[in-house]
Amino acid sequence: MSKYFLSMEGLTKIFPSKEEDMVVFENINIGLNKGEFVCIIGHSGCGKSTIMNVLAGLDSPTSGSVIMDGHEVSGPSLDRGVVFQNYSLLPWLTAMQNVSFGVKARCPDWTREQVIAHSRKYLEMVGLEESLNKKPAQLSGGMRQRVSIARAFATNPKLLLLDEPFGALDALTRGIIQDELIKIWGETQQTVFMITHDVDEAILLADRVLLMTNGPKARVAESVLINLPRPRKRDTVIDDPNYYKIRNHLVHFLVKRSEELSGSVSDEDGGTIVIDPTKDTSTKVENTGEQDTNPQYERVAL
Ligand SMILES: Nc1ncnc2c1ncn2[C@@H]1O[C@H](COP(=O)(O)OP(=O)(O)O)[C@@H](O)[C@H]1O
Numbered sequence: 001m002s003k004y005f006l007s008m009e010g011l012t013k014i015f016p017s018k019e020e021d022m023v024v025f026e027n028i029n030i031g032l033n034k035g036e037f038v039c040i041i042g043h044s045g046c047g048k049s050t051i052m053n054v055l056a057g058l059d060s061p062t063s064g065s066v067i068m069d070g071h072e073v074s075g076p077s078l079d080r081g082v083v084f085q086n087y088s089l090l091p092w093l094t095a096m097q098n099v100s101f102g103v104k105a106r107c108p109d110w111t112r113e114q115v116i117a118h119s120r121k122y123l124e125m126v127g128l129e130e131s132l133n134k135k136p137a138q139l140s141g142g143m144r145q146r147v148s149i150a151r152a153f154a155t156n157p158k159l160l161l162l163d164e165p166f167g168a169l170d171a172l173t174r175g176i177i178q179d180e181l182i183k184i185w186g187e188t189q190q191t192v193f194m195i196t197h198d199v200d201e202a203i204l205l206a207d208r209v210l211l212m213t214n215g216p217k218a219r220v221a222e223s224v225l226i227n228l229p230r231p232r233k234r235d236t237v238i239d240d241p242n243y244y245k246i247r248n249h250l251v252h253f254l255v256k257r258s259e260e261l262s263g264s265v266s267d268e269d270g271g272t273i274v275i276d277p278t279k280d281t282s283t284k285v286e287n288t289g290e291q292d293t294n295p296q297y298e299r300v301a302l
């Protein structure tokens with residue numbers, strides 16, 4: 001059995017088409033440890049949302065599998081909470097009902113009062129205490145996104161899948177909800193897999209950032225360790241001397257290497273290179289099983 005809480009094993013997704021089949025990504029092999037916070041970054045269209053849909057069990061891979069907690073993912077489950085890119089709420093339910101619906105399903109033994117109090121707590125957390133009884137059509141895009149964040153957090157899933165969840169929010173609200181996310185994650189030991197296009201957000205939140213090459217045939221080329229001490233605060237983390245080493249590495253990948261590596265194939269084992277930009281050495285070390293004291297590049301099959 002995999003040593004990981006969540007593992008993607010040989011994951012490939014092809015969308016068939018009359019002209020040429022669209023190979024979105026190929027042979028992705030990634031593992032997440034329990035309680036880990038992992039962000040994935042890549043250019044638009046490289047397949048991030050498709051990976052998320054497969055992890056959520058809403059789409060199936062063309063080949064390969066997703067294993068969570070020892071079981072193959074074969075459909076949606078309350079163990080996996082999803083915040084979609086396009087804030088999908090049930091339009092005929094109020095903000096409160098959209099959240100309490102999931103809470104009720106998750107905790108069928110709770111009284112109505114317990115369900116409402118718990119749901120209200122999460123809606124207040126995202127600043128929607130004034131809008132509990134409004135339906136999605138009466139809410140702005142950012143408010144709808146906050147309802148879907150409250151809904152996902154309130155069901156306390158083992159795995160949180162977040163697809164650019166804060167993209168539609170103003171900077172102030174985004175900061176508040178990022179802080180809440182770190183707090184909830186710290187308290188619950190949830191595992192988080194989050195798509196973002198914001199490099200600074202990824203460095204603030206993640207233990208590891210996965211970097212995807214441009215599609216088609218995208219792959220996860222690097223797994224970058226965010227070796228900064230926690231707790232991290234938005235206003236002080238940038239003072240860490242290692243912050244810009246990490247940031248420069250991520251930006252350089254996005255600006256240059258994601259395109260250069262586009263269409264390239266991974267090694268026979270589908271391995272991903274693990275990189276710690278805070279280490280000063282720049283040699284690429286094959287993982288021979290021997291302990292290397294200070295590797296910047298370590299090749300491992302994740
Ligand atoms: N249902 C679908 N049918 C055909 N092509 C799709 C479908 N969904 C996504 N794609 C294509 O797959 C690629 C990856 O899409 P997506 O996962 O949404 O990218 P990202 O989230 O990284 O921006 C894109 O080229 C997109 O057009």
Ligand SMILES: [Mg+2]
Pocket residue numbers: 048049050085163
């Ligand atoms: Mg997307």
